Amino acid sequence: MMARKSEGLGERPIKILQFLTEYQDRRGYSPSIREIGKHIGVDSTSLVDYYLDQLAEKGYIERDSRVSRSIRIIKELPESLSGRAKPETAGAKMLSAVGKAVSDAAAAVSEVATELLSIPLVGRIGASLPIPMPETSSAYFDSYSSVEIARSLLPSREKIGDLFALEVDGVSMIDAMVNDGDIVIMKKTSTANNGDMVAVWLEENNETTLKYFYLENGKVRLQPANPTMEPIMIDNPEQVRVQGKVVMVVRQFKSQ
Amino acid sequence: MMARKSEGLGERPIKILQFLTEYQDRRGYSPSIREIGKHIGVDSTSLVDYYLDQLAEKGYIERDSRVSRSIRIIKELPESLSGRAKPETAGAKMLSAVGKAVSDAAAAVSEVATELLSIPLVGRIGASLPIPMPETSSAYFDSYSSVEIARSLLPSREKIGDLFALEVDGVSMIDAMVNDGDIVIMKKTSTANNGDMVAVWLEENNETTLKYFYLENGKVRLQPANPTMEPIMIDNPEQVRVQGKVVMVVRQFKSQ
DNA sequence: CTTGACACAGAACGGATGTTCAAATATAAT
DNA sequence: ATTATATTTGAACATCCGTTCTGTGTCAAG
Structure with a gap:
């Protein structure tokens, strides 16, 4: 044969x-x-x-x-x-997941695009400065880098237009369990609900911090994430400048 | 200076x-x-x-x-x-095949989106138990949920095969700046490099913790992320059971 | 049966390669 | 200056690794 x-x-x-x-x-x-x-x-x-x-x-x-x-x-x-x-x-x-992404790329781009949000990284957040905010309109699209987050990780009906990301500079927010280099994804808002973690500008201390926000009978309580630390009480809610609420924190370990 | x-x-x-x-x-x-x-x-x-x-x-x-x-x-x-x-x-x-597929995919859809990795969420991690590991050869594909992460957030050429995710259970790792409910994305490995944050099983304490790993002249130093806490020194590196290295931590704040 | 191509085993050779150690030098910190 | 830490050298070691060589057995074609 x-x-x-x-x-x-x-x-x-x-x-x-x-x-x-x-x-x-x-x-x-x-x-x-x-x-x-x-x-x-x-x-x-x-x-x-x-x-x-x-x-x-x-x-x-x-x-x-x-x-x-x-x-x-x-x-x-x-x-x-x-x-x-x-x-x-x-x-x-x-x-195979990657392979699928490759083969489906042409067909499923729109679907993928909606699943993956590109959130502008507009700057850094440190204790000593008010946080930078994105320009309300748009057009900062390519000026800075961006952070890509799967939509599945965000609250389901979150409006994506108000989201922006900041890189944490320094260890000043370590008591909020946020470390140097972390990326915080925030939602632009000037109001907050009880229990939200917000970024606030404290005029008297001249600093920005991340705290849990509680409004209780006319007074604002800003509670550190670290339970061993004392909350900050502010009598006049007008003094509290909420700059945004924290939606997500991402910490990457680049093996270092 | x-x-x-x-x-x-x-x-x-x-x-x-x-x-x-x-x-x-x-x-x-x-x-x-x-x-x-x-x-x-x-x-x-x-x-x-x-x-x-x-x-x-x-x-x-x-x-x-x-x-x-x-x-x-x-x-x-x-x-x-x-x-x-x-x-x-x-x-x-x-x-390699993966690298090729990845770079091809990136090239194909670079204008719109990068790839989205679906990382299996294989369980919970708490202080009192060794962490669950994904079975290397079984199909847990749909039995658990998964976490979707943009590849752009991971180290550029990280091998994606060994990644898995765990949800943190309890506040026992608060000194590692990891809170209850956080999602840690880990890479399955039994070896670690200095400076890596690793999940280790400490037999004597009977617990799993997240610590920074340092091997210094034959001894292992496990350093808490919280700088005010004392490191754990272990003379015999064989005793240290590294279960994986932490690649990323994601903390979500659900808006009410 | 003989032949020859093919599939396989085992061992050995020599070079390639990662690792380690002792020690020297340089640089920075005290 | 003195100590400590970082950088650099040189050499040696033990394996790892690709290659090669001598066989053995099989199987089909002449």
Whole structure:
């Protein structure tokens, strides 16, 4: 019979190709020959080398001579050979999500766009200064950077027009459980409801702080998030300049 | 006097980071330590290792212990230091499948939106229990809810496969500036770099906490985010069970 | 049966590679 | 000056890793 193998791959090379994809997705670099061998149940490095040569000749991968972990995937496995079930690792799941985003990009852009809000990052907030506010109209669209937040994270009927973001400068709001570098997403408003966390400008102290807001029989109580700290009582609500209410705080750890 | 030297990287590490980007874009895998050394004019491998440690501690790269060519770029160089435009055209095909898909997607929809990652919310984290971990190979896809995060908020080349989210239960982590109801997004890992905020299971105290991780001459220092609190010193690093590193914290304020 | 192409095993070689250590020098802080 | 910390050198070590070589067994064609 015509055992014409020139077109097809053996089972082992296919498994290797799958493993390469999975490994690289997960770890960001290529496995070594011995790692490949262990995964497919072969402890002869020469045999793995043999399979890799096949994959290279068929144009599926490339590798540099004498360089460890230099395998690059050039061509995807044909679907007819993929033969693997859906349930994969978490990484593959995320991968498929990305793949979906790619393939659906043209069709679903509008949908995605509505799910992802681009909130202008208009400046920094520190204790010593009133917070900057976005211009009421628009047009600051490309002047500053922006923070992208999924709509699903925000209160469902939040009006997006009044949202803006600030980066926290300094540790002055540490008692509000907000740290240097955090991004606070605020809603522009001059009124607040009880229990809201608001940014207020305190004229007497000459500073901006984040506090929980309570209006109780004519007096304003500004309560720090830290329960061990004393609240600030203000008799005349007119003195309290609410600059916005905090909708969300995002803290990123850039591994530092 | 404030001699702003602590700002960041020296000239050598910056040059290394540029070289890493260039090399990986061109060849699809990471250079070896000696290749890096040759490029920056240093033939001491330990010195390159030293620089790479700095880059890792600052969160620019990640690498796996004892694995050759395993450097991944996590964070791009700040533009103020880059001194180089972004060549997006050629050479990008050598990137891993994920990287390729991501960059393609970004290119496809860059005008309207970036990608939205759906990160599984696998449970709650409290002081009294080890944190639940996502099963690596099972389909928890629709059994739990998920948190949607724009990729732009995550480190640029972060591997997305190992991410999962937990909701904070209780105020036990208030000294880590994490409050009840916060959502922490973590990366599944059993190793940590200095300065990372990690979730660790402390057997003696029988609790899980979030602390900054430092490995200093063989001992582990777990530093609370609250600077007024004392660190925990652990002589034997084997005792420290790192369950993951915190990538992001999201706090939502529901408006009434 | 013989031959030859193919698939596989095991071991060994030599170079590549990450890691570590001791020590020297430089820089900054006290 | 003195101490402490950061940077740098050089070398050595133990593995890791790709490559190669000698086999063994299979199976179909001549």
